[in-house]
């Protein structure tokens with residue numbers, strides 16, 4: 001079997017789709033390098049500014065999402081990927097080496113790839129709608145295929161109602177779902193705008209305004225909260241969790257669900273421990289929370305956030 005990379009146009013198309021991966025504060029902490037036989041993914045620490053204080057786990061989750069987006073894009077273009085994660089123990093920021101092998105795209109490959117251009121973080125309050133067990137099973141399956149587990153974080157309906165009207169700084173509450181809702185809010189949107197300012201990116205004002213509206217509304221939020229966890233708690237586990245997160249987000253998008261990753265709540269050590277104990281039975285480590293649900297039908301979806309140019313994140317090496 002031929003393991004060389006496809007032609008430049010296909011590689012660049014796949015990389016352009018990988019740029020659409022979600023990242024904490026939209027910092028896009030990745031760098032790609034291409035040599036004759038492989039695409040290499042590096043963590044770009046220069047993207048992390050002190051003002052954002054993004055933790056290592058979020059960087060690796062974001063890079064894992066980009067890595068999975070790349071594989072999804074390649075698959076739809078007729079190339080299956082072979083991924084070596086953390087290939088050089090002496091270079092911790094060298095996250096993956098990707099080679100490809102020709103393959104026949106399936107309908108699922110094409111649907112997942114199409115979802116890359118549809119997905120966006122939707123921070124509005126979601127409509128009342130119970131996530132069908134079939135969907136939850138599908139999302140669980142897709143995460144499991146990449147070595148992660150997902151568990152719903154349940155909150156009683158009455159608690160949800162009261163939480164929706166409380167401030168993020170409310171008193172501690174026994175239900176982890178309520179803690180998560182208090183910690184989420186619009187901070188990320190504001191931070192994204194700050195980060196965009198620092199980095200010269202241009203986060204659409206409308207994205208921030210939509211988040212602000214969501215926070216101000218009195219409509220209760222009916223989002224389901226899914227906790228994504230891994231059995232290990234190291235850098236490799238976070239990278240793989242990012243891949244699983246991407247699979248869940250793209251699958252959810254494909255079946256018409258709105259989504260938003262949330263890691264701000266996990267910055268609370270207390271909530272992190274509570275989620276690990278109450279939701280993961282102390283047997284796995286929380287990586288990220290995923291808000292999933294039905295977007296409101298009355299308004300346009302939030303606009304897509306901008307990305308860096310491929311030329312700014314890609315280097316070619318002739319060997």
Ligand SMILES: Cc1cc2nc3c(=O)[nH]c(=O)nc-3n(C[C@H](O)[C@H](O)[C@H](O)COP(=O)(O)O)c2cc1C
Pocket residue numbers: 020021022023024025026058061062065119120121122123184185186187188189192260261262263264265288304305
């Ligand atoms: C690991 C990770 C953690 C995130 N945490 C939050 C969060 O706590 N709150 C939030 O509103 N958005 C969060 N996001 C969403 C990012 O802000 C979003 O992906 C980024 O701004 C790009 O926008 P897009 O997802 O619409 O493409 C997170 C994304 C990732 C990948």
